[in-house]
Amino acid sequence: MTQSPTTPLPPPTDRRRLRESQSLTRAQVAERVGVSRETVRAWETGRTTPRGRRAQTYASLLAAAPAHPAPVAATEDMAALTPAQAFDALYAFCAPALVRQTYLLTGRRELARESVERAFQLAWHRWPEVAMDPDPAGWVRATAYECALSPWHRFRARHRHPEAPPADPADRALLSVLLKLPPTYRRTLLLHDGVGIGLPETAAETEASTLATANRLLHAREAVAAHLPDLADPAHLAPRLAGLATHARLRAARPSSVRACSERRARNWTQAAITFTVALIGATTFTLHTAPTHYEPPVAPGRTVQGVPPQAAPGPLSHAELALRKRLQNATAAGPERVQPEPR
Template sequence: MTQSPTIPLPPPTERRRLRESQSLTQAQVAERVGVSRETVRAWETGRTTPRGRKAQRYASLLASTPAPATPTPIPTATVAVAVTEAAVGEELPPAAPLTPAQAFDALYAFCAPTLVRQTYLLTGRRELARESVERAFQLAWHRWPEVAVDPDPAGWVRATAYECALSPWHRFRPRHRHPEAPPADPADRTLLSVLLELPPPYRRTLVLHDGVGLGLPETAAETEASTRAAVGRLLHARTAVTTRLPELADPDRLSSGLAGLATHARLRAARPSSVRAGSERRARSWTRAAIAFTVALIGATTFTLHTAPTRYEPPVAPGTTVEGVPPQAAPGPLSRTERDLRKKLENTTSSGPRRVHPEPR
């Protein structure tokens, strides 16, 4: 009697990544394995470990994830290790290390499709979701030495994409002032409307916990809140959804509804090569702008130094009013003597020798 080979179970830190690579929710995995959703969450967080036939079914489900094109780990980059471990239970021959571009492309192919759908749940806008994810990966490529050695590179990109998507400055962009077409299904329209009515922190907590499948401590850490605050936000968001959609009162059905809403959006991510090129082009533009600003600042400083006075010039004192000076008298009417004199001068000849040489009297 031959026995099927035992498939090794991946470590807890990789189980969630392998599930997300297949676009599966915790509820779907629990249904296929035959356990509850809370059990799957405990397996992914490492609180418990599956055993027996359930462990084999769980490992087989995770092992069905397609491996990357070049599954070779980078010794110093945890992102390459995370993507490479998707091929569970396979003995890989030693090969040359991945280049930074290959590791980035592997991370992008692993996270981008699912992350675009998650971001759509936060914004309700397809174009904004694509832009936010693309911008997050551009920042990741710009800071790749830091992201490559991060313990959770997918979480780093996800947090950056959520911050870009929920930025309040998008309301001032003309292209985002008008809402996009809602989903065709009435239930999806209602669910999306309820999500968009929630405050951004509550919406993000609901998506991370019930949509992505993070635990409460991980959700609280990613939203920069305490676990108690994360629980309050989650309960408030679930209550708001249940008020409009009573059929989603069960957390498993709510998770399935979020997954269905994100899947029906039919979102696509850009190519990783175009994302890397956009990041490099953006970095060059900012570098040139910084150089131009520095040159302008140096020119303004030089002009100021050349035109500035070299000696001290005391300021001119303001004028003061002098008192005691009598006002200038205006000419009044002529007296009789002055009128006779003026008449005599007018009748006297104004030319001739007598005018030049007056005779003595």
């Protein structure tokens, strides 16, 4: 009979959380334990249980993560936490790894930090909804990826110029290949091979069918293998992705500043909405006070009056009249017939 390991094996519901708390992928755990990635997935879902030396190695690997109480005690502790404390715990658990993952999507360190901070700001703004979500980390991760892959970033002046690539030539080549992939392929590859999420979960998070997600994953792997033949094996690609994200040396902001920024944004939007409402009410009141209170018929168009002769106007002079006027003008200017006034 196989003896139980000296290090207790956590229940299946905690195994994935303990692995992710150390920013480890299923491929990395499988490589250290000496099994396949599918076996690690089966251990985390509870379909199978490790035995013998593998169980001892797997338990020791998970024991390196921060200890957590039993599920019942954890539920009681979570109920005793304030919303700010629960948010800070989620932020400390997810933010460091999420910033590194977002960097692989964008290739920009500042954009990765902004996207993660924006995702957690939205999470704090909707905290009752996020706190009741079955997978709060998945909610924040999906929001951060959506923010990072938004097409509106290309209109920002600060993001029109590329950032400095990684110093390592191998990391620089891998990041260049990733950024050449379509955003949906890049996200699928990162979730499945980088984070270690299963194909159905990846399809659900990317809002695609399982078949479409599998095709995207295959095409992404083929594109990476075409430029980097040494990464044709997915088992080699996963640790390279994790290493590339780790070498970026990205740091997340403090959770208190993220909560403060979220509250400030909410106040600004509330003030803007109140200002717009007041302006709309004022414009409506002004219109009501200045609008006419009775009906004013429009002025009828003018009509021609019959029976009135047209007004006479001086017409052109005839030749005889022109000659007479000229003669009179010449005669009165100089001649003996000119009347001279006599003094009295």
